[in-house]
Amino acid sequence: MRIAIEQLNMTYPTGKQALRDVDLTLESPNLIGLLGPNGAGKSTLMKLLVAGLLPSSGTISVDGTPLQACEKALKARLGYLPQSFGLYEELTVWQFLDYMAALKGIRDSRAAIDRAMEAANLVEKRKARIRTLSGGQRQRVGIAQALLGEPEFLILDEPTVGLDPEERIHFRNFFSRTAQDKIVLLSTHIIEDVQSVCNQLIVIDRGRILFTGTPEALIASAQGHVGVFLESEESRADSHLQITSRVNTARGVACRGVAAELPPFAEPVEPSLEDAYLYWITGEGELQ
């Protein structure tokens, strides 16, 4: 499967431009992390990909066919976890998934529901009413419905919200296994969610794609732009330096920062993935 996005723009009726000139190619198999701060445009991009919104301009094509012409066929190949997810409070987990399977037109729904419940760690909750579930359990129900029918393209908008650390690790590994023959696109603003599992990262901010590439390439892009230093009057006055961490120590305040050009008082260090992400979203990285 190959999704090609060309010159995509999205302006909401309020006049807010949520996406600007987005060009991207998503190909299977891939686990792709869509990283960006609040309001960056992640959910908007995902809604456009599932044809839940119409772009203001630009095109999305699926295996060479424009999305509008293959919307129905694509929906059968797609699993989507939206950010806010309405659940039917009085239904049990099993009833809800049965309903979603019917909406998706899945034939062998019983087996499909069993597989999705197992993957989402929900087997014990199959008879529980949705209103009795915790936030994390509800999120797992959302993930389970996205997995129904083993879609080729999984779009997950902040799938780890509300999950405890153990569950986050479980899903991270699960998404990684799932992506072996599919496209899994997951949005997050948590670096640990994409670290060591995503083979492609897309950094987005204020509607623009700032970076696409492997995590290694993202780290390499910040090489020479990350430094450590002790806070001083000079460092406080440096408006180009973006401080990314401050720790009080016996010697003073130890800082870590990113800059397009490191000042002489900063000692260059190896960037982490988080440094590199901050380097791009603080506006210090150069647009590709």
Ligand SMILES: Nc1ncnc2c1ncn2[C@@H]1O[C@H](COP(=O)(O)OP(=O)(O)OP(=O)(O)O)[C@@H](O)[C@H]1O
């Ligand atoms: N229906 C809408 N009408 C008007 N503006 C909107 C609408 N939905 C989103 N926006 C605006 O578009 C921009 C992008 O929003 P979007 O929800 O895509 O960001 P996001 O990266 O998913 O953020 P978050 O991580 O907070 O969910 C934001 O400025 C948001 O306020």
